[in-house]
Amino acid sequence: MESRPGEIRYPFEAPPETGRSLEVAEGVHWIRLPLRMALDHVNVFALDDGDGWTLIDTGIDHPRMRSLWKTLLVEVLGRRPVRRVIVTHHHPDHIGLAGWFQSQYGAELLVTRTAWLFARMLRLDEQPRPTPETMEFWRGAGMDDARLKARADERPFNFADVVAKMPLGFTRIDEGDAIEAGGRIWRVRIGHGHAPGHATLWSESDDLVLGGDQLLPSISPNLGVYATEPEADPVADWIESCQRLVTFARDDHLVLPGHRLPYRGLAPRLRQLEHNHHGALDRLRRHLSEPRTAVECFTPLYKRDIGEGEYGLALVEAMAHVLHLWHRGEVKRKMGHDGAWLWQLV
Numbered sequence: 001m002e003s004r005p006g007e008i009r010y011p012f013e014a015p016p017e018t019g020r021s022l023e024v025a026e027g028v029h030w031i032r033l034p035l036r037m038a039l040d041h042v043n044v045f046a047l048d049d050g051d052g053w054t055l056i057d058t059g060i061d062h063p064r065m066r067s068l069w070k071t072l073l074v075e076v077l078g079r080r081p082v083r084r085v086i087v088t089h090h091h092p093d094h095i096g097l098a099g100w101f102q103s104q105y106g107a108e109l110l111v112t113r114t115a116w117l118f119a120r121m122l123r124l125d126e127q128p129r130p131t132p133e134t135m136e137f138w139r140g141a142g143m144d145d146a147r148l149k150a151r152a153d154e155r156p157f158n159f160a161d162v163v164a165k166m167p168l169g170f171t172r173i174d175e176g177d178a179i180e181a182g183g184r185i186w187r188v189r190i191g192h193g194h195a196p197g198h199a200t201l202w203s204e205s206d207d208l209v210l211g212g213d214q215l216l217p218s219i220s221p222n223l224g225v226y227a228t229e230p231e232a233d234p235v236a237d238w239i240e241s242c243q244r245l246v247t248f249a250r251d252d253h254l255v256l257p258g259h260r261l262p263y264r265g266l267a268p269r270l271r272q273l274e275h276n277h278h279g280a281l282d283r284l285r286r287h288l289s290e291p292r293t294a295v296e297c298f299t300p301l302y303k304r305d306i307g308e309g310e311y312g313l314a315l316v317e318a319m320a321h322v323l324h325l326w327h328r329g330e331v332k333r334k335m336g337h338d339g340a341w342l343w344q345l346v
């Protein structure tokens with residue numbers, strides 16, 4: 001499953017500046033919004049419907065993002081109304097301001113049912129301290145006592161801090177649906193693994209694909225397991241999605257992703273995205289000849305040291321990979337005296 005780097009091409013050298021847009025195809029405008037994370041931006045797209053706009057994703061909710069959008073609405077969207085917001089998946093950098101566009105501007109929200117339910121549930125489930133289930137999940141993954149103790153007294157990551165209130169009411173989109181926007185008909189294809197019920201939109205009229213985080217170039221989206229569903233197998237979901245979506249990929253497709261740059265070469269990219277996980281699973285199998293906790297699997301999975309800022313994402317992804325081998329019957333697990341699961345090849 002080799003893919004020559006030349007097969008993935010980036011027709012645009014640089015993204016639009018903050019506060020500007022770049023028309024990547026007639027009626028399809030690329031806008032980049034800042035994020036204050038290791039990944040410092042998210043791409044959103046505005047589709048020109050003539051008398052108004054359809055937005056694809058929104059960025060996180062933050063006072064600075066609201067004021068940036070107010071500027072964009074005037075200077076880039078020319079005061080024409082945002083009539084619809086289509087959200088690819090429930091993560092805050094994508095759905096963060098959907099509720100604000102609904103309540104402030106009367107926009108209709110189109111999203112998968114799973115994504116809407118997850119986002120609204122997490123938006124309402126505000127936690128000043130980690131729940132006992134989350135503490136148990138972290139302990140089970142092998143988080144050390146010092147970190148557990150420190151985290152027990154800290155406000156955890158909360159959707160309510162970065163996602164605007166979500167009013168009742170959404171329009172469900174699902175596999176195979178057709179949506180008219182930006183002068184094109186788009187076919188909805190659903191992916192899983194990075195987020196359940198992640199929508200991608202494939203133009204039937206030309207070569208565009210709105211990929212969200214399902215079809216990212218150059219970075220492998222995080223596949224995580226959380227206390228919500230502590231025995232989930234998102235790696236299997238992800239691999240299944242890559243194998244299914246690759247059958248729709250054409251060489252001329254121009255993918256407009258949720259992060260980084262638009263690209264061509266979707267089929268090789270999907271094979272690469274799948275291959276990355278097979279490589280990680282092979283390294284993990286060798287490492288699990290001895291019993292180890294999920295946290296003790298960072299080194300073979302990432303092949304580098306994990307900094308404090310990446311620890312949380314590394315933990316949920318390490319859990320996803322050991323659980324995948326467990327679901328496949330390749331490893332067994334045993335609870336250690338310290339409350340951490342030890343995983344070992346059968």
Ligand SMILES: [Zn+2]
Binds near residue numbers: 042
């Ligand atoms: Zn994202």
